[in-house]
Amino acid sequence: MLNFKNLAIRRGARLLFSGANFIIHKGQKAGVTGANGVGKSSLFALLRGELHADAGDFSMPPNLEIAHVAQETPPLACSALDYVLDGDRELRRLQQQLQEAEQGQDGLLQAELHDKLAVIEGYTAPARASRLLNGLGFSPQQESQAVSSFSGGWRMRLNLAQALMCRSDLLLLDEPTNHLDLDAVIWLQDWLCKYAGTLLLISHDRDFLDAIATHIVHIEQNQVNIYTGNYTAFERMRAEKLAQQQSAFDKQQREIAHIQSFIDRFKAKATKAKQAQSRIKTLERMEVIAQAHVDSPFDFSFPPPRKMPNPLLQLEAADIGYGERVVLSRVNLTIAPGDRIGLLGPNGAGKSSLIKVLAGEMPALRGQLLLGEALEIGYFAQHQLEQLRVDETPLWHLQQIDKQATEKDLRNFLGGFDFCGDKVNEAVGPFSGGEKARLVLALLVYQNPNLLLLDEPTNHLDLEMRHALSLALQEYAGALVVVSHDRHLLRSVTDRLLLAADGRLQEFDGDLEDYRAWLAAQKANAENPSGVDAPAEAQALSRKDQRKQEADRRNRLKPMLDAVKKAEAALEECNRQRQELENRLADAELYTEANRERLKQLLYQKSLIDQAMAQAEVDWLAAEENLQNAE
Secondary structure (H helix, E strand, C coil), rough: CCEEEEEEEEEECCEEEEEEEEEEECCCEEEEECCCCCCHHHHHHHHHHCCCEEEEEEECCCCCCCCEECCCCCCCCCCCCHHHHCCCHHHHHHHHHHHHHHHCCHHHHHHHHHHHHHHHHHHHHHHHHHHHHHCCCCCCHHHCHHHHHCCCHHHHHHHHHHHHHHCCCCCEECCCCCCCCHHHHHHHHHHHHCCCCCCECCCCCHHHHHHHHCEEEEEEEEEEEECCCCHHHHHHHHHHHCCCCCCHHHHHHHHHHHHHHHHHHHCCCHHHHHHHHHHHHHHHHHHHHHHHCCCCCCCCCCCHHHCCCCCEEEEEEEEEEEECEEEEEEEEEEEEEEEEEECCCCCCCCCHHHHHHHHHHCCCCCEEEEECCCCCEEEEHHHHHHHCCCCCCEEEEEHHCCCCHHHHHHHHHHHCCCCCHHHHHCCCCCCCHHHHHHHHHHHHHHCCEEEEEEEEECCCCCCCHHHHHHHHHHCCCCEEECCCCCCCHHHHHHHHEEEEEEEEEEEECCCCCHHHHHHHHHHHHHHHCCCCCHHHHHHHHCHHHHHHHHHHHHHHHHHHHHHHHCCCCCCCCHHHHHHHHHHHHHHHHHHCCCHHHHHHHHHHHHHHHHHHHHHHHHHHHHHHHHHHHHH
């Protein structure tokens, strides 16, 4: 139980929040929300013991195992798998003690340590670490690569895997989805739903919070309030408090009009029926959530594009990839005014590469890219945050685009992105990732493109900015292609889904729930490519065919069954020999000076038996796992 009593936290002279009174009970999963800078990360620092309360009290049970995601990853030479295993601190401690006991030839201690390793499932730890890495998008080959060989985003995934590897009582996750693609977000969501400990989660992904959170801890206006339920329930409760603020009405009506327009256009079209149904569900809950954003500091929109050539862009028979490696082949894509396309596909399938080719950032290996006359592309990608001039200001960046505009007009425009007052004249260097992302988006909006290419535009953005971006994109009159792990954004702004998979780009007939089912089916096929024992197939087989299949199955499993029996026999023999030696070591006469050499010999024999038993246990577990996978 985490108990906060009249708690206050300051950063320097600035009060983050005060009078916080709430309790997080064991096993609860709480989403921590609020605008950037309100104190969410400071709350986590308090829980980790890195920060002390300025007033009030905080208490939690002693000896809690707390896991969190490290923000830095040293360029280590160890493998990715070993780095993740380091997250289980007790495992590493026992392994170190076992190594020391082996060097000291302490047989009794070795036996005790092997028992402790078995209790914490230490012998299956590498397999568990491998599953974590696979779920977060790492290939089996990458598991053996040195940590130093990975880029920054992939190192953050390693840090996340290391935190999940810890058998923690309390897990603290601060924006864990920022460096993940949609597939990894869905996998992490499922993992966290099954997590048995207490979870505190800072996230600006409403779908992610909806699926996981049982409570919402919301920080605003120097106050902390806790709500029961997921994020949608929180928005509904908060909206009731803000229902009198009618300035939200216009924003809500625009969003409703856009969704209703989609429903009216496509509800009778078979290929779009599922997506239309998804929009209807969104519309049903629209009236209770829009009011929760009346006090948003963001207010911007895209002006109408100056020209709209038709088509805007065409990609013909294009192969896309790097060097000799083709990730997407024979791509044919035409983008017309009003198209709103969401790109789906597994990690590495070529989504970002396709966006780069469309943006002119990289050439296609083969094929043609035909650009419409007066095409103006607005391209957003994470690397553009690093291309900002760190020694210059937001106002300066905007002046480079439009040197004729007055400072007053530019200030007003930047105010819509919450760059107000002196903020417009501050150097960009110290800005947070969210502030830099907002500035890049502001520069993009100001240039008035007729084709938007957005690659993960919501990374680092808080919930209010994501909502404002969603509203602006719904009203945008140009064409849009977006890659995003934010499912709410994809549902809100796209009318058409394309799937990049198996080297091809094709229409995806369905919505995001269908895509989740598709991912599950792909994983099942990868784990059981032969489809053996599939119920539908088994029902269609004749009895003769079933008997033949069962015989084939027994023949296929026989080597693995034999390996399990052999491993069990070896384990039993080691156990028998160890028991015999322990009985001999229990003889008090053995510990006299006269029997000193005999004692040393028996202890040495026992250390060898312990090592053999440990190896036998590993062999038995591996044989059992092989058999289970085959079955």
